[in-house]
Amino acid sequence: xxxxxxxxxxxxxxxxxxxxxxxxxxxxxxxxxxxxxxxxxxxxxxxxxxxxxxxxxxxxxxxxxxxxxxxxxxxxxxxxxxxxxxxxxxxxxxxxxxxxxxxxxxxxxxxxxxxxxxxxxxxxxxxxxxxxxxxxxxxxxxxxxxxxxxxxxxxxxxxxxxxxxxxxxxxxxxxxxxxxxxxxxxxxxxxxx
Numbered sequence: 001x002x003x004x005x006x007x008x009x010x011x012x013x014x015x016x017x018x019x020x021x022x023x024x025x026x027x028x029x030x031x032x033x034x035x036x037x038x039x040x041x042x043x044x045x046x047x048x049x050x051x052x053x054x055x056x057x058x059x060x061x062x063x064x065x066x067x068x069x070x071x072x073x074x075x076x077x078x079x080x081x082x083x084x085x086x087x088x089x090x091x092x093x094x095x096x097x098x099x100x101x102x103x104x105x106x107x108x109x110x111x112x113x114x115x116x117x118x119x120x121x122x123x124x125x126x127x128x129x130x131x132x133x134x135x136x137x138x139x140x141x142x143x144x145x146x147x148x149x150x151x152x153x154x155x156x157x158x159x160x161x162x163x164x165x166x167x168x169x170x171x172x173x174x175x176x177x178x179x180x181x182x183x184x185x186x187x188x189x190x191x192x193x
Contacts, residue, residue: 006031
């Protein structure tokens, strides 16, 4: 249960309707952020924008978001990100090898670059090296870089809000494998539970 009780109201009902439509169920975050309608509207606008922007492959955005979630350690976001990733073509092998992505043959060089970018953007002090940005430019135009960056940034928002307010996983992956948070994977061999 979250640290803040969920709130009811028209905006929360709309957010829950939209959530059921897009991901199959309601999310506790909607009722929690519903305490501040203007923040809820801003969050909703960002979510809607990322969801409807399709300049970057959805699978790559899912990999990036899930990598940001593991870096921050948000179990809710890892759960939903893994489920969305599977829907977009992320394989079971990739999820199991998530923390070893740099050495893994399960990921393309572009997958690895996107995940590395998400890691860098999820650090406390964001300092994207020039060589990484140059590598991104080899694969993405300006609009795609902005879209990918926005998808990672909103995942940082979600994950940090969920962690601070203790919003628990909602079972989106329904017992399927999910990567561990980075801080836990470091203590486990190969990131396995």
